[in-house]
Amino acid sequence: MHEIIQYIESYLTSDKTPGAAGNMFWALVYIMLVFAGLSVAVIAMNWLERKILAHMQVRLGPMRVGPHGLLQPIADAIKLLLKEDIMPAEADGFVFWMAPLIVVLAAFTVFVVVPFGPTHAITDMNIGILFMLGVSSLSVLGIVMAGWASNSHYPLIGALRSSAQMVSYEVAMGLAVVSAILMTSLNAEGTGTLSMIGIVQAQQAQGEWFIFKFFPLGLIAFFIFAVAMVAETNRAPFDLAEAESELTAGFHTEYSGFRWSLFFLAEYSAMIAVSSIAVTLWLGGWLRPFPNLLSGSTWDLLFSLFPGVTFLLFAAICFYNTARMPKHPLFRIQTIGLAGFGAVLGVIGLVLFVPAVSVRVQDIFWFSTKVAGFMYLYIWYRGTFPRYRFDQLMRMGWKVLLPMGLGVLILTASVALLQQKIWHP
Amino acid sequence: MESMLHITTLHYLVLGAALFLLGVIGVLTRRNVVIVLMSIELILNAVNLNLVAFSRMWGGLHGQVFAIFVITDAAAEAAVGLGILIAFFRNKETVNIDEVNLLKW
Amino acid sequence: MAPVATPFFFYLLSGIMLIGGILVITRKNPVHSALALIVTLLAQASIYLMLYAPFVAGVQIILYAGGIMVLFLFVIMLVSIERSMKERQFNSQWVVGMSAATALGGLFIAVYTKGKDIFPDHALSMVEDDNTQKVATMLYGQYMFAFEIASLLLLVAIIGAVVMAKKRI
Numbered sequence: 193m194h195e196i197i198q199y200i201e202s203y204l205t206s207d208k209t210p211g212a213a214g215n216m217f218w219a220l221v222y223i224m225l226v227f228a229g230l231s232v233a234v235i236a237m238n239w240l241e242r243k244i245l246a247h248m249q250v251r252l253g254p255m256r257v258g259p260h261g262l263l264q265p266i267a268d269a270i271k272l273l274l275k276e277d278i279m280p281a282e283a284d285g286f287v288f289w290m291a292p293l294i295v296v297l298a299a300f301t302v303f304v305v306v307p308f309g310p311t312h313a314i315t316d317m318n319i320g321i322l323f324m325l326g327v328s329s330l331s332v333l334g335i336v337m338a339g340w341a342s343n344s345h346y347p348l349i350g351a352l353r354s355s356a357q358m359v360s361y362e363v364a365m366g367l368a369v370v371s372a373i374l375m376t377s378l379n380a381e382g383t384g385t386l387s388m389i390g391i392v393q394a395q396q397a398q399g400e401w402f403i404f405k406f407f408p409l410g411l412i413a414f415f416i417f418a419v420a421m422v423a424e425t426n427r428a429p430f431d432l433a434e435a436e437s438e439l440t441a442g443f444h445t446e447y448s449g450f451r452w453s454l455f456f457l458a459e460y461s462a463m464i465a466v467s468s469i470a471v472t473l474w475l476g477g478w479l480r481p482f483p484n485l486l487s488g489s490t491w492d493l494l495f496s497l498f499p500g501v502t503f504l505l506f507a508a509i510c511f512y513n514t515a516r517m518p519k520h521p522l523f524r525i526q527t528i529g530l531a532g533f534g535a536v537l538g539v540i541g542l543v544l545f546v547p548a549v550s551v552r553v554q555d556i557f558w559f560s561t562k563v564a565g566f567m568y569l570y571i572w573y574r575g576t577f578p579r580y581r582f583d584q585l586m587r588m589g590w591k592v593l594l595p596m597g598l599g600v601l602i603l604t605a606s607v608a609l610l611q612q613k614i615w616h617p
Numbered sequence: 618m619e620s621m622l623h624i625t626t627l628h629y630l631v632l633g634a635a636l637f638l639l640g641v642i643g644v645l646t647r648r649n650v651v652i653v654l655m656s657i658e659l660i661l662n663a664v665n666l667n668l669v670a671f672s673r674m675w676g677g678l679h680g681q682v683f684a685i686f687v688i689t690d691a692a693a694e695a696a697v698g699l700g701i702l703i704a705f706f707r708n709k710e711t712v713n714i715d716e717v718n719l720l721k722w
Numbered sequence: 723m724a725p726v727a728t729p730f731f732f733y734l735l736s737g738i739m740l741i742g743g744i745l746v747i748t749r750k751n752p753v754h755s756a757l758a759l760i761v762t763l764l765a766q767a768s769i770y771l772m773l774y775a776p777f778v779a780g781v782q783i784i785l786y787a788g789g790i791m792v793l794f795l796f797v798i799m800l801v802s803i804e805r806s807m808k809e810r811q812f813n814s815q816w817v818v819g820m821s822a823a824t825a826l827g828g829l830f831i832a833v834y835t836k837g838k839d840i841f842p843d844h845a846l847s848m849v850e851d852d853n854t855q856k857v858a859t860m861l862y863g864q865y866m867f868a869f870e871i872a873s874l875l876l877l878v879a880i881i882g883a884v885v886m887a888k889k890r891i
Contacts, residue, residue, distance in 0.1 A: 229864075322780035326788055333795070336792065337757070355792055362789075376847070383852075609808055636739060639740070641822075641823045643732050646747075646819040647813065652752055669775050670773060682861055685857070699794065703887045704886045704887060713809065
C-alpha cells in the first residue's frame with residue numbers, strides 16, 4: 193500500500209510530462225482525462241452556444257429539459273444515438289463510413305501535445321506545433337471524403353468549398369504561427385523551439401505574452417491567426433461549407449444519427465484545439481495574468497484562489513436560480529436537481545481552495561479560462577457577423593491575410609535582428 | 618530469424634525498393650493520369666525513405682535535409698502536374714494517358 | 723527503444739505501406755487510390771519517427787497528407803472520372819512496362835543480396851531532442867543556396883500551375 197502511494201506521488205511531483213518521462217500508464221490516465229474533459233467541454237459548449245445565442249437574440253433557448261435546459265445536450269445525444277443510421281444507396285460505402293472517423297481522429301489526436309500546464313500534457317514533442325497544425329489539417333481530408341462519398345450535389349459543393357477554404361487559410365495561419373515561433377528564439381542562445389511547452393516557457397522567460405511582444409507586431413500576428421482559425425474550423429462568419437441557405441448542411445447533408453454527431457463532436461473539439469494553439473502561442477498558455485508585474489507570495493496566494501472562487505460563483509448562480517424556480521410541485525425534481533448540481537460545484541470549489549490541490553490545478557484553470565474566452569468569441573461571432581460570400585472569403589485569405597502575414601513575419605524578423613545587434617550587442 | 622528481428626538500414630532500403638517498384642509499375646502500366654501522378658509520389662517517397670535511412674546510418678542530418686528538398690519538389694511537381702491534367706481534361710474530355718498523342722506521327 | 727518494439731512497429735508499418743502502395747496502383751477509382759496513398763504517407767511519417775527524424779515526419783504530414791493529397795482529391799473531383807472508370811485500366815504497353823519493372827526488381831534483388839555486407843548492421847541512435855534546431859541550422863547555413871533555389875522552384879511551379887489551369891489569363 194505504501195509503495196502504491198509512493199508510486200503515485202512520484203508522478204504527482206514529477207517535473208516532466210508523462211510522455212516525456214516515458215511512463216505509459218500515467219500517459220494513459222492523462223489521455224482518458226483529456227478525452228473526458230473534452231467530451232464534457234463539447235457537451236457544455238453545445239448548451240452554452242444555444243443559450244448565449246438565444247439571449248443575444250432576446251430568446252430563451254432550451255428551457256424544457258431540466259432546469260434552464262441543462263439536460264438538453266444529453267437528451268440530444270440520446271436522440272442522435274437512437275436515430276436510424278441512413279446511408280444513401282448511391283454512396284461509396286467504405287469512404288462514407290471512414291470520413292467521420294478520420295475527422296474525429298484528427299480532431300482528438302491534436303490534444304496529445306496541448307500543454308495544460310508545465311507537466312500537464314500527455315507528451316511534449318520537439319515538433320509540437322508542427323504536429324498540431326499537420327494533424328488538424330488532416331481533418332480536411334475527412335471533410336472531402338464525406339462530401340465525395342455522399343454522391344450528392346450539396347455535400348460535394350460543400351466539401352469543395354471547405355477544402356479550398358481550409359487550404360487557403362492554412363497558409364496565412366502558418367505565417368502567423370511562424371512569426372510567433374520566431375519570437376521564441378530571442379534568448380541568449382538564439383535558438384527557438386517548436387515544442388508547445390517550450391513556447392510557453394519562452395514567454396515566461398521573456399516576461400511577456402507574445403501578443404504584446406514588439407507591439408503591434410505580435411497583436412497583428414494574433415489577429416491574423418484569430419481570423420484564420422475561424423475560417424479553418426468552418427464557423428460563422430466563414431461557414432460557407434455548411435451555409436444552410438445555400439447548401440442545406442454542406443458536406444454532412446447526407447449524414448444522420450451517430451455519424452452526424454461524430455462530425456459535430458469533431459467540429460467543437462477542433463474549435464477547442466485551434467483556440468489552444470492561439471492561447472499557447474500568444475496568450476501565455478498556462479501562465480496566470482501578470483506573473484512578472486504582480487509577483488511575490490501574496491499575489492501568488494491571491495491568484496491561486498481564483499479556481500475555487502470561480503466554482504463557488506457557479507454554485508452561487510445555481511443556488512440563486514434554485515430559489516427562483518417555480519414553486520409548483522411539478523418542478524420539485526428539477527429544483528432538487530439544480531440544487532444538487534450547485535452543491536457539487538460548491539464542493540469542487542471548496543476542494544480547490546486546498547493549497548495542495550490548487551497548486552496543481554491552477555495551471556489547468558488559467559489555460560481553460562483563456563480557451564473558454566475564445567469559445568465565447570466563436571459564439572459571439574456567430575451571433576453578430578453576417579456570412580461572407582465565397583469570393584470575398586478567398587480575397588480576404590489571399591489578398592489581405594497572406595500579405596499581412598508575410599509583412600508581419602519580415603518585420604518581426606527585422607526587429608528581432610535589430611534588437612540583438614544594436615540594443616543588446 | 619535473428620536478422621529478421623534486428624532492424625538495420627538494409628531493411629529500410631528493401632522497403633524503399635519495394636515502394637519504388639510499386640511506383641514504377643504504376644507509372645508504366647496505368648492509364649489514368651491521376652494515378653500515374655500518384656505513383657510518381659510513391660517513387661519520391663521511396664527515395665525519401667532511403668535518404669532518411671542513410672541519414673540515420675551515418676548519424677548526419679544531410680539526408681533529412683535532402684528529404685525536405687525532395688518533399689518541396691514533390692509539391693511543385695504535383696501542382697504543375699495537376700495543372701497540366703486540368704488543361705488536358707479541358708481539351709480532350711478524358712484523363713487517359715493513352716490519348717496524349719498529338720505529337721505522334 | 724525496446725528491442726521488441728522496433729521490429730514489431732517496423733513490420734506493421736511497412737506492411738501498411740506496402741498494402742497501401744499496392745492499392746494505389748490497382749484501384750479503379752482514383753479517390754480510393756488517393757486514400758490508400760494517404761495511408762501510405764502517414765505510415766511513412768511514422769517510419770520517419772522511428773528513424774529519429776521527427777521534423778521530416780512533421781513536414782511529411784503537413785505537406786504531403788495535408789497539402790498535396792488535398793490538391794489531388796480536389797482535382798479528382800473537378801475532372802469527371804465516371805468514364806475512365808468504366809474503361810480499360812491498363813495502357814497498351816503494359817506488357818513492356820511490367821517486364822521493365824520486373825527487370826528493375828531483379829536488379830534491386832541482385833544489388834541488395836550481393837551488397838548487403840557493406841551496410842553496417844549497427845543501428846546508430848541519434849539525439850532527437852534538438853533535431854529541428856539542427857535541421858534548421860543546416861537549411862539556413864550549409865544549404866542556404868539550395869533553399870533559395872527551392873523557393874524559386876516553388877514560385878515557378880505556382881505560376882506554371884496557374885498558367886496551365888486557368889482558361890484565360
